[in-house]
Amino acid sequence: MTRTAPLEQDILVLTDTDGTEIPVPVRRSARARRMLLRVDPVRGGPELVLPAGARIDAARTFATRNLGWLRARLAHLPARTSFVHGAVVPILGREHVIRHRPDQRGGVWRVEDPGGSVELHVSGAGDHLARRVTDFLKGEARRTIAPRAKLHAATLNRRVGRVTVRDTATRWGSCSSRGDLSFSWRLVLAPEEVLDYVVAHEAAHLVEMNHSDRFWALVERLMPDYSRPRAWLKRHGSKLHAYG
Secondary structure (H helix, E strand, C coil), rough: CEEEECCCEEEEEEEEECEEEEEEEEEECCCCCCCCCEEEEECEEEEEEEEECCCHHHHHHHHHHHHHHHHHHHHCCCCCCCCCCCEEEEECCCCEEEECCCCCCEEEEEEEEECCCCEEECCHHHHHHHHHHHHHHHHHHHHHHHHHHHHHHHCCCCCCCCCCEEECCCCEEECCCCCCCCEEEEHHCCCHHHHHHHHHHHHHHCCCCCCCHHHHHHHHHHCCCCCCHHHHHHHHHHHHHCCC
């Protein structure tokens, strides 16, 4: 029989039928209208969101009732890939193997062998390796996204304001009323056509700040076969948050 442990330090511990304990962080939200049990692909774990006035015993009952759903979602979370020596990281559709080179200088650089495999060499101390790889990927995202955004905007007779990259959790891209575009740097980990689709999507918002038929006609004008990368992002996008 499934049971729950008392709530301590904003953590609700659920005990599954096989004895496995699943700690579920609890967060109260003034904006929440109902209890919500979710799995955050960025953090790689569950979260229970409660309205401000929700009772803890009701939260236990709700979480326990949805334990089967939670178990299934956790089982399907993509495995995390840390930026360490030997890890394989996809960059625009090509796999790169991280190689720590503590004896070298120069930050991060690519090395491609005649057979076509690519390595990402990282100099410096080991405790700086993950940060250096992340900074490298952010730089690659900026260099890849900015010119594409300007090209798509020019096709639509629009001008782009600032183009920034961030580590966003809920959006792959956004467009402000001023024409500034912002993107998740993790798009550089996706196939190239997926990154290009998101850039085209946000460029279309420079004309239509909605998702009307007119908007999607603009996206199709910029990228006629956008349905394929759009489907890829829906199916595999959570995997991009499992790196680093």
